[in-house]
Amino acid sequence: MHDIKRIRENPAAFDIALARRGVADASAPILAADSSLRAIQTELQAALARRNETSRAIGIAKAQKDNATADALLAEVALLKENIPGLEAAEREATAALEPLLAILPNIAADDVPEGEDETGNIVVHTHGTLPDFDFAPLEHDFVAAKLGYDPEAAAKIAGTRFAVLRGPLARLHRALGQYMIDIQTEEHGYSETAVPLLVHEHAAFGTGQLPKFEEDLFKTTDGRYLIPTAEVSLTNLVRDQILDEESLPIRLTALTPCFRSEAGSAGRDTRGLIRQHQFEKVELVAITTADQAEAEHERMTRAAETILERLGLPYRRMLLCTGDMGFTAQKTYDLEVWLPGQGAYREISSISNCGDFQGRRMAARTRKRGEKGTTGFVHTLNGSGLAVGRTLVAVIENYQQPDGSVRIPQVLHNYMGGITVLTPA
Incomplete structure (x- = not known):
């Protein structure tokens, strides 16, 4: 399996290395799938952070007997709880799309391995x-x-x-x-x-x-x-x-x-x-x-x-x-x-x-x-x-x-x- 971080950092070097193993333009589909996954993860993390932040704010509002604010925050938490499972499912799907792209690629040959087709x-x-x-x-x-x-x-x-x-x-x-x-x-x-x-x-x-x-x-x-x-x-x-x-x-x-x-x-x-x-x-x-x-x-x-x-x-x-x-x-x-x-x-x-x-x-x-x-x-x-x-x-x-x-x-x-x-x- 390959390190996705290394591919992100230097996709050109990764492509050159995999080309020696007969695989052309290996990084393009990986980076596309990785970009989709990271966007979903960013949205999911923001939603989870907002849910936690809002939950804490509800407690403060109730302690201050600010019912209007508490009700608004409760509605926001309810919406977040409704959306988060969909984001988690999307993350699983995006991960499932990325992993096979990495799993089917051969290892990178050492520098002293000669090039050849057979x-x-x-x-x-x-x-x-x-x-x-x-x-x-x-x-x-x-x-x-x-x-x-x-x-x-x-x-x-x-x-x-x-x-x-x-x-x-x-x-x-x-x-x-x-x-x-x-x-x-x-x-x-x-x-x-x-x-x-x-x-x-x-x-x-x-x-x-x-x-x-x-x-x-x-x-x-x-x-x-x-x-x-x-x-x-x-x-x-x-x-x-x-x-x-x-x-x-x-x-x-x-x-x-x-x-x-x-x-x-x-x-x-x-x-x-x-x-x-x-x-x-x-x-x-x-x-x-x-x-x-x-x-x-x-x-x-x-x-x-x-x-x-x-x-x-x-x-x-x-x-x-x-x-x-x-x-x-x-x-x-x-x-x-x-x-x-x-x-x-x-x-x-x-x-x-x-x-x-x-x-x-x-x-x-x-x-x-x-x-x-x-x-x-x-x-x-x-x-x-x-x-x-x-x-x-x-x-x-x-x-x-x-x-x-x-x-x-x-x-x-x-x-x-x-x-x-x-x-x-x-």
Whole structure:
């Protein structure tokens, strides 16, 4: 959410900033709606002040036995009481007209974010690892996994397309990956493991920016709740409507949860395999910080995600996303892209975003110095994947596949696999 005061003070700067995100002349409708709201508020405040002033004057007139004045003032109060509800209703309507104009606008990109319309404008920050050299033609993960326990047909009978059933050691490898990730993030990187609801109210999805703009991407229940598309929604909303002491920040949280996405608008993309599913598991990282901490926390969180890829021996690259490829709430985003030899391409496995105070405003989550009762500021929030479990499974299968169709298990997972070091085709 954007600060209306800043828009009033410098609408030209706001328009220039939003133009980088592909939104033209953003301030004009906002300022028009804001002007209408402020005019109504001024009239309402004057009416309320006059009512209070007149009520006091009635008491004075009666004390002085000035019945004529008291009667005239009583008539004025009656008229004010008749008009005030209409002004209050008009204020609610004007507020309801302004808020959606602010709510649908994306965050302003940081100054060091490159301009671009789509992924072609992204910049490689660095690469890590050596691409595997196979003496055979590597296959895409779904062809390999089909002989290891991946059963999309069984899933389709139960739930339809873009779901998966994993069986036997392959299912265990999937579980091992999630467990390994959450252990590293909690034991080495200081994130606090948190079990969170998978269903959230509308205001929670609004707070982290999924609503109202991306409602079609969410699964909604008959009682009006939403299945989380990522644990970011539940974790970040843990601080909504709070005022936090600056000394308590940063707060670092993590959760391993199922995630649910309708994948609206993605028809034809990654329809095979485990890349783009309606249901998947992910280790989410969330940090609640002050403005001064946020940039360093962004680097720290990105390294926490990179560590998993490095320990698993998976080649990857870090990308700085351009203005046209960033998420709605992001101020700045790094994508981690893992090498998939079966596809012969790097594919996204994690996005780590600094959202500034954008979500803090939407959640009314504030911070102030301990012991002070004065001005508060909004918290800054960050979130990222550390990592997406299904996509990591894809990367392990493709990078560790062998010519006989088996898949070696990365060394760091051996203790999680109960002695299994190789997945062997049935």
